Amino acid sequence: MPSISNTKRVKGVSIFRPFVYGSIATPVNPDKKPPNLPPDHTHQWTVSVKGVDGADISHFIKKVQFKLHDTYANPLRTCESPPFEVSETGWGEFEIVIKIWFVPESGEKPQSCFHFLKLHPYIGDKAELDLARQQRRPVLSYMYDELVFNEPTEAMYDILTSKGSAKLPSRARGARGEFTEESEAMELDRLNVGIQIVKENIDKAKETLLAKEKAVAELKAEREKK
Template structure:
């Protein structure tokens, strides 16, 4: 699953009453903030990131600055323009994305938009990303859910989701093996071995596999047929 979101970097700057370090270049206070945009282009807190690390010009006393809460506000003083890099982290393995930001003093306030890609986000990150728009699999989920309500099927996906969390470790391993053996190209799974996490979107499983899982859950007594 590939999810794209637009990130807005907002910069504000103004002169401050401090002696100029270089003649002709007044001292400035500048602030950079980071937001995520929803489908309507409105700013939302970028909760998809756990931290932002700013890499400033090496002349700064503290050139690497880390912020842990949206909007990851970075405020400093200086006289010169420069290009900085900003590392944005998620909780995913390898979940770091870097954007380049041009700090300049041409306007008191300006904005830059960056499009970032989230590849195979975890279930937790998917929920956060849904706050700013649907995911690629959501339409397929709606269709399958609608089809399920029209036709009488031998299984209930909502009950299955509740039943799966009640299984013991051995039964869960059997479920994971069944999914691996019988999934198709539309099946969305994520297996994070390091974190000991296996995620699956039940609405993307083929009907024969859903029937196998349903029968297993009935057999183990965690759902009622």
């Protein structure tokens, strides 16, 4: 039986694997603070990369690196085995760069994705938001995505087809799965928030413009009187 090659590609074949990345953040109870917690840290959070519905992804992912904010000690955190996650505490929101390395048999370069750490609930009316903060509800922010292996090496093809479930790329990105509907709702929420912010900015700009036009008109009227 011929050996399986780490360099020869399987032509005309694409295999994708779905995965989920994101974070969960929980407000710290001031009456039950963990020992050695910095006084300005308000939340505990975990950022992670994992399979959909808990599926194993370690047979094709070698390691995952999380680039935290530079204010953290050792901001580059690397997980060589599952769970691919980092837990920390803090007070601010920031972008986390996630870099995924594949097993050597893949012959693939690492891929990066970006996640904005979310600590606070933003969607809902004031009463709902106040209640969520008062109850210290966890804030979840996860995204569904797909890793696509176009013409994988023979060795990677064997790994992907002999472990887990191999699927062809979907026409519409985001086939139904864990977190998919939630992610879609979160994206809609973000869009609605963005639309509202834009509307508020437009209204403020209009008010400023009207005020300036009024001031110009008053100055013009004063000059005409003279």
